[in-house]
Amino acid sequence: MRVKAKLYPKEAARLLREQPGVREAVTGATLHFEANRKRAYQEIDAEAWRERARRVKDHLLTHLDHYLELAEKRLQEKGVQVHWAEDPEEAHRILREIVARHGVKRAVKAKSMLTEELGVNPLLESLGVEVYETDLGEYLIQLLGEPPSHIVGPAIHLALSDIQRLFHQRFGTPLDASPEVLAAVARKVLREAFLTADLGISGANFLVAETGTLALMENEGNIRLATSLPRVHVAFVGIEKLLPRLADLALFLPLTARAATGQRLSTYVSLIQGPAKEGEEGPQEVHVVLVDHGRTALLHDPEAWEVLRCLRCGACLNACPVYRQTGGHPY
Ligand code: SF4
Numbered sequence: 001m002r003v004k005a006k007l008y009p010k011e012a013a014r015l016l017r018e019q020p021g022v023r024e025a026v027t028g029a030t031l032h033f034e035a036n037r038k039r040a041y042q043e044i045d046a047e048a049w050r051e052r053a054r055r056v057k058d059h060l061l062t063h064l065d066h067y068l069e070l071a072e073k074r075l076q077e078k079g080v081q082v083h084w085a086e087d088p089e090e091a092h093r094i095l096r097e098i099v100a101r102h103g104v105k106r107a108v109k110a111k112s113m114l115t116e117e118l119g120v121n122p123l124l125e126s127l128g129v130e131v132y133e134t135d136l137g138e139y140l141i142q143l144l145g146e147p148p149s150h151i152v153g154p155a156i157h158l159a160l161s162d163i164q165r166l167f168h169q170r171f172g173t174p175l176d177a178s179p180e181v182l183a184a185v186a187r188k189v190l191r192e193a194f195l196t197a198d199l200g201i202s203g204a205n206f207l208v209a210e211t212g213t214l215a216l217m218e219n220e221g222n223i224r225l226a227t228s229l230p231r232v233h234v235a236f237v238g239i240e241k242l243l244p245r246l247a248d249l250a251l252f253l254p255l256t257a258r259a260a261t262g263q264r265l266s267t268y269v270s271l272i273q274g275p276a277k278e279g280e281e282g283p284q285e286v287h288v289v290l291v292d293h294g295r296t297a298l299l300h301d302p303e304a305w306e307v308l309r310c311l312r313c314g315a316c317l318n319a320c321p322v323y324r325q326t327g328g329h330p331y
Contacts, residue, residue: 012326021159022327026149029156030318030328036262037315043264049255056248057309061299067209067242068290074212075288078274083289088118094289095120095234099127102232102285104198108190110216110223111135112203113151113312114236114291120201132193134222136186143170149328152260152314157328190222200230200283204237205311206252207288210245213273214288217253217266224270233283235272239295240308252311259313 015022060067072082085091098104107129109115121142124131133142137155141148143166148154155163163182167173171185202223206215214235216223227233243252249271257263276282299305317323 008326015157015327019157019162019327021161022157023325025159026157026328027324029150029153030320030324033152033261033314034318037259037318038262040258040262040264044258046258049251052251053255053311054309056244056251060242060244061240061305061308063244064239064242064299067244068239071207071209071212071242072290074209075274076212078212079286080212080274081285081287083287085289085291085293087293091118091120091236091289091291091293092123094287095123096127098232098234098287099124099129099199102198104129104232106130106132106193106197107199107201108132108134108193108197108222108226108230109138110200110202110218110226111138111148111154112201112236113148114203114238115201116148117293118236118291120236129199132190132197134190134193134220134226135218136183136220136222139186139190140166150314150317151312194222194225194229197226197230198232200226200228200233202227202233202235204235204241204288205256206243206249207237207241208244208246208249209242211273213246213271215243215249215253216270216272217256217268218270219261219263219267221268224268227270227272228282231283232285232287233272233275234287234289236289236291238291238293240310256311256313259311259315 075082083094085094107124109121109131111133115121121131133139135154137153138148140155140158140163149157160179164175164177167177167182167185168175173181173185202216204214205217207213208215214237216227218224243249253269254265257266272286275284275286295308298308
């Protein structure tokens with residue numbers, strides 16, 4: 001992912017000029033997320049939940065070497081192939097080898113900020129692989145050739161009219177097509193991609209060290225399809241995404257859902273336990289790529305290490321007035 005922080009003021013100003021509805025779209029979406037989060041927090045003792053989560057993450061991060069080794073062992077016991085990537089170049093080499101070995105022509109992807117960070121899509125495209133983002137918001141920005149503008153809602157900067165215009169140009173739908181019609185068009189394209197893809201790519205919300213379980217949260221069902229229909233599944237996981245015990249999910253899944261969207265739990269939670277066994281349907285190979293890319297260095301920084309507790313819930317973006325006023329510009 002190209003980070004162009006210095007260009008932010010200029011790019012944000014350009015976006016506001018060229019896409020005048022963007023501030024309204026971002027403000028509407030973030031205020032909606034924020035109101036839902038507040039409502040969901042009122043049902044629980046949010047401070048106590050957060051404090052428990054903080055203690056678990058602190059324990060994990062101060063014993064990370066132990067839990068990484070345990071996760072590798074448990075994953076391998078389940079038949080998962082584990083890889084370690086120090087930087088994006090190593091992650092690319094690993095993916096390139098998997099693509100070559102399986103003759104991959106088409107890949108379906110679940111939403112993953114880590115794959116953005118690693119530049120997975122440009123790599124696959126350079127290898128001649130047709131890549132489909134399958135989260136609806138990610139699919140929209142892929143069609144537009146833009147990076148995501150929000151961790152949870154990658155296309156929140158788009159108004160309905162932007163999407164109507166995009167689909168009119170790409171698929172010939174009427175300029176006033178309803179959201180239902182637009183969603184049906186996207187579903188048809190993506191269903192075909194799910195059924196014909198050789199490779200499924202995902203991130204992970206959590207990787208449980210105790211059991212070697214990948215936990216993925218979503219609301220659209222696309223992650224479940226992307227990780228179960230293709231014959232090979234590759235999950236990219238930042239090393240800070242581990243949790244010590246399976247029981248920790250009982251806290252982290254609902255806490256993340258409440259913070260992100262105000263849901264008690266996301267619509268779907270997938271717990272992936274390795275490749276399909278004989279007689280079962282599902283991927284024949286599952287690979288987990290454990291990615292460092294500066295995280296170990298961050299862990300040793302006495303000031304900055306706490307950012308590794310981040311769950312990517314996006315609640316800070318929803319509360320940020322600067323983000324709202326600059327149109328959620330992804331640069
Ligand atoms: S830093 Fe932001 S995205 Fe990360 S856990 Fe905190 S509120 Fe959520």
